[in-house]
Amino acid sequence: MPAFDGYRLARVEEYRAVIAEAGAAARARPGERSRAVKWLQAELRRIGRRDYFPPAEREADIDDEKFDAPEAE
Numbered sequence: 001m002p003a004f005d006g007y008r009l010a011r012v013e014e015y016r017a018v019i020a021e022a023g024a025a026a027r028a029r030p031g032e033r034s035r036a037v038k039w040l041q042a043e044l045r046r047i048g049r050r051d052y053f054p055p056a057e058r059e060a061d062i063d064d065e066k067f068d069a070p071e072a073e
Contacts, residue, residue, distance in 0.1 A: 021036065
């Protein structure tokens with residue numbers, strides 16, 4: 001397996017972990033949801049900074065409204 005494939009698979013796993021966390025956050029209490037949304041947004045930015053070859057998981061729809069989170073400033 002070329003190094004590129006390993007790199008790309010690592011990003012896919014990171015995106016899948018964020019998707020799973022988003023699902024868990026959707027079931028959390030409102031205060032926990034708000035904190036989780038902020039953490040998820042930060043995590044997506046961190047992953048995005050090292051994601052030079054975005055997989056399909058990058059485009060997963062994580063809807064802030066689903067969490068009743070305040071809009072980012």
